[in-house]
Amino acid sequence: MASIITVSGLTKSYASGFQALRGVDLEIEEGEIFALLGPNGAGKTTMISIICGNVRPTGGSVTVAGHDIVRDYRGSRSAIGLVPQELHTDAFERVIDTVTFSRGLFGKPRNDAYIEKILRDLSLWDKRHSKILELSGGMKRRVMIAKALSHEPRVLFLDEPTAGVDVELRRDMWKLIGELRQTGVTIILTTHYIEEAEEMADRVGVINRGELVLVEEKTALMKKLGKKTLTIVLAEPLSAVPPELGEWQVALKADGHEIEYVFDTQAERTGVSSLLRKLGDLGIGYKDLNTEQSSLEDIFVSLVHREKAA
Ligand SMILES: Nc1ncnc2c1ncn2[C@@H]1O[C@H](COP(=O)(O)OP(=O)(O)OP(=O)(O)O)[C@@H](O)[C@H]1O
Numbered sequence: 434m435a436s437i438i439t440v441s442g443l444t445k446s447y448a449s450g451f452q453a454l455r456g457v458d459l460e461i462e463e464g465e466i467f468a469l470l471g472p473n474g475a476g477k478t479t480m481i482s483i484i485c486g487n488v489r490p491t492g493g494s495v496t497v498a499g500h501d502i503v504r505d506y507r508g509s510r511s512a513i514g515l516v517p518q519e520l521h522t523d524a525f526e527r528v529i530d531t532v533t534f535s536r537g538l539f540g541k542p543r544n545d546a547y548i549e550k551i552l553r554d555l556s557l558w559d560k561r562h563s564k565i566l567e568l569s570g571g572m573k574r575r576v577m578i579a580k581a582l583s584h585e586p587r588v589l590f591l592d593e594p595t596a597g598v599d600v601e602l603r604r605d606m607w608k609l610i611g612e613l614r615q616t617g618v619t620i621i622l623t624t625h626y627i628e629e630a631e632e633m634a635d636r637v638g639v640i641n642r643g644e645l646v647l648v649e650e651k652t653a654l655m656k657k658l659g660k661k662t663l664t665i666v667l668a669e670p671l672s673a674v675p676p677e678l679g680e681w682q683v684a685l686k687a688d689g690h691e692i693e694y695v696f697d698t699q700a701e702r703t704g705v706s707s708l709l710r711k712l713g714d715l716g717i718g719y720k721d722l723n724t725e726q727s728s729l730e731d732i733f734v735s736l737v738h739r740e741k742a743a
Contacts, residue, residue: 437463437512437588437619438484443493445479445643453479455643456493463587466610466620468630468651471640477623480640481590486510498587511539514581514618518592520573522580524566528557531565532579539584551582554616555609571602575609582618589613591622595629607632662725663705665692668718677715681708692719698726 438461445454453476461467471477482488484495486506494501500508522531533548552558555575560568565576574594581589594610595603603626610633614620624630630637630651637654639647647654670689681704684693692712696703712719 435463436460437498438621439494439496440480440484441494443480443483443495444491445476445483445488446491453643454483454490457640457643457645459638459645459648461588461619461621462636463619464614464617465635466614466622466633467636467638468634469621469623469638469640470627470630471623475640476643477640478592481515481592481621481623485513485515485590511584512587514584514586514589516574516577516581516589516591516594518596520577522565522573522576525564527562527564528552528568528576528579529561531576532583535580536583541584547585548583551579554612555579570598571605574598574602574606578609578613582613586618588619588621591620593624594622595624595626603629660695660726661698661703663694663696663708664723664725665694665709665712665719666721666723667691668720671717675715675717677711678708681711683708 438459440457440459443454443457444452446452457476457480469477469480479488483490484497484502486502486509490503494503495509496502497509498512500512502509526534529548529552532552533543533545536544536548549558552561555578557572557575557579560572565573568576578589578591591610595606598606607629610620610622622629622634634651637647637649637651638645664686667690671685671692672689674683674685674692678692681694685691686693694704694708696705
């Protein structure tokens with residue numbers, strides 16, 4: 434697939450001398466959902482702000498839809514819709530007016546049919562004449578997305594799209610973002626909720642202390658770095674782990690009814706078959722076996738930890 438954003442050797446030092454980005458290279462493919470993860474202060478907002486032209490880079494280059502963000506700011510900016518974390522819009526304005534006005538800011542000719550389409554897509558059409566202050570928090574977020582889409586951008590940035598919203602609304606947003614992707618728009622989101630990246634992203638980038646420490650397809654990442662947990666449901670409960678199972682470091686769970694064994698899926702020998710053989714030798718019967726893949730969250734935590742240790 435073709436790249437829509439190319440980031441090369443991007444660096445940023447703030448006036449304080451703090452180096453927020455240390456040579457980031459990244460290609461974003463057209464049509465994908467890319468999740469940028471990182472602990473607080475990692476440089477996510479700095480990177481997005483540079484790509485959107487709100488912060489000047491110190492070094493390196495970025496192009497958006499073929500436009501250099503510094504030399505051709507207008508060209509690159511018009512390809513981008515940005516949904517900031519804070520909801521700032523005039524509370525007394527009506528939904529349809531604020532969205533129509535946003536389009537005008539980009540110098541795009543009026544297009545009522547298009548505005549109607551995005552308002553309908555975002556389930557805002559019935560609320561088009563409501564004042565922003567009359568809307569629920571979830572609806573306000575939708576208005577911010579409608580504003581960001583008003584000038585028909587090819588890339589949509591969502592900065593922490595579900596920060597501080599309840600679980601139901603978060604699921605709604607995920608569904609909505611999934612639907613937006615069907616329209617062909619490329620989506621880049623930053624998030625603290627790893628579950629969000631796990632649920633939606635095609636690819637994941639992890640940024641830590643100004644460096645992009647990993648970019649990978651989500652499914653490949655989970656396979657590659659993931660651990661699996663094998664749960665063995667015992668025929669009879671055990672009161673303690675038999676010493677003969679010491680080398681597998683298993684844990685007893687569910688009041689002694691289950692043995693849990695964590696293994697590395699990439700290891701040459703996972704230890705699963707030898708463990709099962711050993712159970713047979715010891716006369717420990719089992720009724721069921723199941724395995725569970727570790728979550729992206731486990732992977733992320735161990736990755737950032739490893740970086741810290743290094
Ligand atoms: N204007 C500024 N002047 C000096 N330092 C800054 C400035 N803006 C950001 N920083 C620093 O740069 C680092 C990266 O900040 P940034 O906001 O990009 O992180 P982030 O990954 O978005 O974090 P968060 O998840 O907390 O939003 C932080 O250490 C921050 O304190």
